[in-house]
Amino acid sequence: MGQFKVVDAGFMTTVQDLGRYGYQQYGVSVSGAMDHVAAKLANILVGNDENEGLLEATMIGPKVEFLDNAVIAITGGDLQPAINGKSLELNTSIAVNKGDFLSFKGMKTGLRSYIAFAGGIDVPVVMGSKSTFLKAQIGGYEGRTLRAGDILKTGIAPMSVSGIEIAGNFYDYGSAIVELRVVLGPQDDAFTENGVETFFNSKFSVTNNCDRMGYTLTGEKIEHKDGADIISDGISMGAIQVPSSGTPIIMMADRQTTGGYTKIANVITADLPKLAQAKPGDVVVFKKSTIEEAHMLLKNLENKIDEVKKQLYAKNKNIADEIIVNNIKSYNVRVNGKSYAVKVEEL
Structure with a gap:
């Protein structure tokens, strides 16, 4: 376990995961990461479950002081991250030391960056999710955006290592x-x-x-x-x-x-x-x-993410195999004469 301190919260930084499902009938929004692909990839890079909590930074990223050693990864839009003033590569797991500072120089491409910490962020799970729902002030860190002076804890890190890299973004965030x-x-x-x-x-x-x-x-x-x-x-x-x-x-x-x-x-x-x-x-x-095309494209995207996981973890045997498998079973289901590929995860 570890801790980090928010020195400057940036424009809008919140804790998110992949969303709070099952409560819309009660008027509770799903929330979760706006860019679900970037959020998944960030967690994959540090060896977390894809649905683990992480930071979503919008437009202007936060300044963070690490109170313990950690492994992090930053994905999504390029807000020009840096450690102690030295530029960082996106889509790479990075070892940081106690006393280091993470900062962002400003928006270059895209709008949102995702910062994952090995072990995830240790905040309460509310209705099955760590996501911040700002309008209802629930989830995340006290149901709000981060503020200067906040100290957040990270969970117990899996067997993650630094230096894991994804070649390029899945999307061109700089398209005109x-x-x-x-x-x-x-x-x-x-x-x-x-x-x-x-x-x-x-x-x-x-x-x-x-x-x-x-x-x-x-x-x-x-x-x-x-x-x-x-x-x-x-x-x-x-x-x-x-x-x-x-x-x-x-x-x-x-x-x-x-x-x-x-x-x-x-x-x-x-x-x-x-x-x-x-x-x-x-x-x-x-x-x-x-x-039909939407289903095919989503399946192709999920397969691409799965392939990235397999390739990364095959090169880094220290990461537990169960993170790859994650108790997911695949089925073919027919509805109204149409066949669908369905994945079911045991919780």
């Missing part, structure tokens, strides 16, 4: 245009033909109104047939609401659990990390996809 594949619905029939064409044929820009709850875009107005209000129904991450103003809003990790505006489409899960790294002013375009 962010292309998001979407599946139409569930209320695409509430829009005119011209409205749907505008949605797919226009360029939209991310406004300053973009946070963990949602991204408001600006651009051509999307036309409804008879109005934007519906009986409230459930909202998934990536759902694209279009209120009466015709301006699309993409719902993100801290979204409300239900909403009463028409939803024209949903960003596929495999593309959500690209959106999570988009900054104000970035251009967004939408490309039509299908549920």
